[in-house]
């Protein structure tokens with residue numbers, strides 16, 4: 001997308017499962033709405049056909065190897081960007097701000113940790129070339145705290161919700177952020193703090209975009 005065509009802001013929220021992304025997306029969305037601007041809140045896996053398939057793998061209802069999942073996450077991302085019903089591309093073009101729970105850094109951190117990071121990066125090149133997020137907001141939380149939050153929120157655990165996997169994913173996120181910080185705008189937030197402090201830190205980092 002040519003920059004001139006992109007009128008809305010594109011913010012993506014990243015973190016391990018239980019990092020508090022969903023809560024903070026709602027807080028940030030409400031803050032932006034208060035300024036009289038329009039926001040579209042969305043997530044990956046998306047609500048589209050490939051995203052729905054992925055939810056079946058994540059819940060354990062269906063099984064596939066990690067390479068298959070990596071490719072499906074990348075395919076879901078392109079469909080999420082480009083579909084003509086509610087695609088992110090179209091929303092940004094209309095001047096709507098898009099807040100997305102997870103984007104390609106999730107694919108890098110979750111599947112890059114167990115397949116080949118270079119290969120997962122290549123899978124995401126088309127999405128990366130289509131639209132660059134204005135900011136990736138990484139909410140950093142200790143895996144123990146994150147798993148406590150997951151356990152308090154629901155009875156079952158998804159595919160990746162083990163301490164070993166989440167620790168590995170967090171380490172991969174932190175290494176990637178170090179590697180990509182010159183090419184991408186990435187805000188690292190201490191998510192172990194109380195909810196309102198996390199919100200204030202995020203808003204302080206992105207308010208100049210609005």
Ligand code: TYD
Pocket residue numbers: 017018022044045058073074101102103104106107108110111158160161
């Ligand atoms: P999550 O944000 O935890 O959704 P929910 O709150 O609905 O459970 O994301 C679902 C899972 O999808 C999470 O474990 C991470 C995983 N995931 C990947 O492994 N790769 C990806 O590219 C994406 C977008 C998500």
